[in-house]
Amino acid sequence: MGGGGKSGFRNKSKVQRSIFIAVMLAWPLLYFAVFGIYLQVQTVLYSFQRWNYVSGTQVWVGLDNYRQAVKELIGGSYWRTGMTNALLFIPVNYALIALSILVAVILSRKFPFASFYRIVYFFPTILSVVVLTMVYQFSLHPTNGIVNGLLGFLGLEDWQRSWLGERQTAFPAVIVYCLWAGIGFYNVMFTGALQRIPGEYYEVGKLEGITFWKELFSVVLPTIWPTISTFIILGTSGAFLVYLQPLLLTNGGPNHSSTTAALEMFQAVLGAGNYGMAATFGILFAVIGSLVTYIVKRVVDRVDTADY
């Protein structure tokens, strides 16, 4: 009897607890359902549709969009340039990570003005990307830019060029911008990871008399590997999302040579209102991106992590 009453009471409090949990979970679930699932489903549906502007409706066109998309990717259209450039951003992001680690390691040494330099490196991160691109554009300006000015001052007039306006230099200039503007953020992340390495590790190393490089590869990198691997995966999948930098710097030009997959999608939707093709390419690039990211993750997971 008593036991039954007790369990009834316990049941009641459990029900209350469950209600509480359900209510707490409802909002994030709802949010996920709308912005996670619904929008994805919508994109998949759009990729099988086209806009009929005579009737003002979306019409089903079967695999037409995919057929055209594959044709354009193989036939060498702007979409292919966009995809190639997006893939090129993967090694760029790795180079960015490597550079940031190097800078973070150097700045973690106690030398005069180390924290000042850390702030200098972080500075671009707190400025708006629009301001940064303007500064960068000004410095590469074909007639008044500081880069061409310096080259002229050094007597290297032959090297002066319209950096963002020539096929050979426009995309590399966008890449250099991404390295310059991105290093600060990664630097902060790696500095944080470096500070968590126990001091004894270094002391042991010192007693053994190891060099800077030996310390970097045997002590530092294995200990911060979890952070590095996370950013490698993020950098891989993020390569397919790059669009703002080329949009602001070159508008993808000249002749779409510095465009990216995401920028072409952006322009398909906002320039031409072509939701169908943009969704189709979105799905295709998502598939390609997931594949690449999956392979990279498999490789990254094979590397042993030092436990501490």
Added chain:
Amino acid sequence: MKKPIFSLLAIVLILGLVLAGCGSKNDAGAASDSGTSSEAKGADSGSPDDQKQVTLKVAFFQGGYGDVWFKYLKEQFEASHKNVTVELEGSPKMGEIIVPRIEGNTNVPDVVFLNGLDQMKKWGPSGKMVDITDLYAAPMPDGNTIQDTATETALQSQQWLGKRYSVPWSQSPLGIVYNVDIFEKNGWTYPTTWEEMEKLANEMKAKGIAPFTYPGIYAGYLSALVFPAYTQFGGDAFVNKLTNPQESDIPDLYKDPAFLKTYTQLESLFKNGWIMKGTQALDHTASQMEFLNGKAAMIFNGAWMENEMKDSLPEGFRMRIMPIPPTSDAKVKEMMAVADSRDWGGIPSASKHIDVAKQFLLLASTEASNRKFTELTGAPRAFKYSIDGMSLSDFTKSAIEMLSAYKTVSYIYEPQAIGDGPSGVDFYAAIASGDMTPQQVIDKNVGAAPDKWKEQQKTINSK
């Protein structure tokens, strides 16, 4: 045993929340419907002293014309409609940020002014914009009608499938803007034939002055040359075929010599080194700045340029805008300029104050508003109106003269048309960068036209 119950509970709760959300949305929808209908009644019964306070949200593309004209309209409208407060929202990115708002029915303004007709053509038939065909015959506050006062180009452009969803905004000519001081100092006059232009450009180059520049990263500005050239080389018959093609015209239409001549003319600017060095890296502001600094004698640009650059205009800087001179082998040997009426104002169907919004569009189209627009922005509106007694800059006068004294072109494509570049090649950029020759562009277009036509037919005929 217990777990299923809890998950059931969770589902019920989530559903409850979702349904609650839907319910409140429906309520809001109903409220807005009744609001609209009561207002409609108010307008029908002609009782302007409707005491209900109304906030009219006007969203507009804040580009070269700035926001001054909208501030003027707000003042005027609020003065004549005491119960209305006009809320302005201008943005240079309005064309982008308004898309999800209108298509997703969230935070929809009562009036939109945008550039680019594509959105009107998309939103009109799908019911996102109010059909305002009748408004063209409605009397404006000054007694005129839009039907009688809008320009021919505007009346042609601002319609889609026999209906009107928009009123015209500006009619800005695109042409060649030249630096009057450079011309006068060297004893040059603006040429009347393209051969003279070529001679002049070579003279300029010899003197170390770059003949032309344009906003290089937005290659579309080159239509200032390309569109007049189509008509000059091809004549009206060619343009009619291009904008209203029949199946039998495909793909031969794209072999028309007008294309090759036009693209060759475009290519010559780059091949001959007449375009200022570095132009292709510059956006509109940067290239216009170079022009204002006298680095180039001419720039392909529009009548909005002076207003767009008014903060950087050097003291006493003099410029004029002129049409494109014809070549000696042109079919139509006339100087021509592009004069599109591609920007527009309309009313989203989700507006709760459609009748007030209609009043706003009418007020915006009166002769007084047109004159004010020109006075404030230096650009012409797509209406016939007098500019007598207005103090206008020489540049504005040249723009208005260009509209009235020269032939203007504007291409309005019928639904079945597949444009001037069916292959999807961005030919301005391809030719400007030297990546493709004119013949390569044409071969691509001729090759792609039949498929594009089939695809277009399929799309417009599918349900």
